[in-house]
Amino acid sequence: MRNISEFSDDLLVKILLLTPMQDVMATSLLSKRWRYVWKLVPKLEYDDSYNATASQFIDILYTHETLVVLRLKQALIEDVPSSAFFRCLKTLSLIDVIFSSDKTVDRFLSCCPILETLDVDLWIREEVKTFAICVPSLQRLKIKNIVGGYKNAREGHGFVINAPSLIYLKIIDHLSGFFSLVKMPEKVEANIHLRHCDSEELLGSLTSAKKISLCLKPKMDSYHPECDFDQLVSLELCVMCSLDWLNLLLRHSPKLRFLRFKIFRDSRCRNSKSVRSKWEQPSCIPECLMLSLETVEWVGYKGTQEEKCVLMYLLENGSFLKKMSVKFSLSTEVKEKIPMQMEIESMPRSSSKCRLSFT
Template sequence: MVNISDLSNDLLVKILLLIPSKVAVSTSLLSKRWGSVWKLIPKLDYDDTYSASASEFIGNLYTHETLVVLRLMKVTIDDVPSTTCFRSLKTLSLLDVFFTSDKTVERLLSCFPILETLVVDRWGGENVKTFAICVPSLQSLKIRYRVGGYHDPKNDHGFVINAPSLKYLDIVDHFSGFYSLVNMPEQLDAEIHVRHCDSETLLGYLTSSKKLSLCLKPQMGSYPEGDFDQLVSLDLCVMCSLDWLNLILSRSPKLRALRLYQSRERGGSCRNSRNVRTKWEQPSSVPECLLVSLKTVEWILYKGTQEEKDVVKYLLENGNFIKTMSIGFSSVITLEERNKIQLEFESMPRSSRRCQLSFT
């Protein structure tokens, strides 16, 4: 009979990948043969929900030079040795990780020279005020910062992001008071659902985006400077962000796809916010994108308000190249009301002869 310790490292790693990461790491205590086998595992998933501290596990982790994927959940990180370097790690998830200071965050993230994907999931009540993400190699960043119910903004809590290689940015934040985006690349795809921070400043960082999804309430009389020269696709929450529609349309000459939706479809940031109000007024001049580039329009959970109807009518009357307009009705609209709306829309004048209406 073959002793398991006699197996090759490749086979032992395959075995360790089948068991929880905590157990895999503990095999280092079995014998000298097993002492460093766990360090060959390319992926670790550590959940410290039921432990008081993860310091011992983390201290082993800093010597792991071949790790490619790391997921930490509910661990406390209070120190990062100066010699730490995860030379092979490309994907990192920090899920409800408690950092003892702003500096600890900066020190940890500086240990990943080729990091490409970062997920940060925070909850209110931790020590970190400025969560600084300075990772030159980062390509995908997902941030979730949430608290239960409605909370006043923490103006001294927020994120600083410096990621010149970033391709995809996804933020759902119900808590932060500020965002600072440094060295944003061209043609970024961004989904932004933010409740409290300075919307003008944040949107101003995203003018080079190719795709935008916004659940972001404008401040009264405050709008960002600059054009959205690269923007080809826009998703907009009509519950809080419809005020942005005219501004973005007028500054997006290449826009091809427009999607309007209700915030609750994606668990958006404005669902439980106080004083959410949106308005739309017909622009004084027709935006360039309606005249030359916009081809598809989709409205999800259409409720049939006068304001919504005015937007649809305006797009049909001025969209020279719209090929399809899809209307998905909200459940609050009865079948009789749907039929009435459908007939009304089908009888509206259309600038584009090729425009096809569909209803769901």
């Protein structure tokens, strides 16, 4: 019977992929044959939940030549040596990873020249004030920055994002006091759920987006975007907080085809506690209502006066509408749904092709 050490590197790597992380690294101590085999493993996951630091693990990882996927959880990164270089790393996940400083974050990410996917899940710590993500190759970015309950914004803490190759961006952040986002390329899909940052400045960076999902603080009346959202075809708004953005986005989105209203339960919206004005219909009909908007979906419809006004306005002026779908709120009693449905069905429609559906 052959000794396992006689197996080819490819076969040994397949075995290591099925082995717990701590055992994978331990194989380097078996013999000279095994010393560097673990570095051929393309995917590593490290969870430091039960240890004080991950410094020893990270120090060795810095010389990994073929690593493609790396997931770190509750690791401590205090320093990044000048020789560090993850030339093959494409996917990186950082779950509550503690960096010693702003410079350490920047240095760590600069070691990943072809990084395509980055997930950052953490709560803000004093050590890092500006979490800068400057990765030219990055295509998909997810940031989740929440902790149990709602707290005040951490002044002087936040993210700076410079990733001109992004095609997908998702941010759920309840803690950062500011954001800086370099203008996104065309056809990007953005899901933005923010509580404290400058919503106006952020939206100004998304004018080339093709799909946008928003859960934001009510807008300031003085905000006027410098550019149109002339690539936007799909828009999703949190009905609890973002109706104030509706008129502005309709007016500046001439190619919009799909519009959805919903409650963003995954972000536990509290933006609606901010003072907001009553929705008022636009003084002139937006171009998208006359020429492009085909589908409107309302998820969690409660039939409030404001919701009825918005729904009626869209039906009355949506000359191109083909479908209006309404899903009543789970809190709506069965006996209330029939009169609510009849009320919607009686609303005048600009488009003879518009089909109503209720779920």
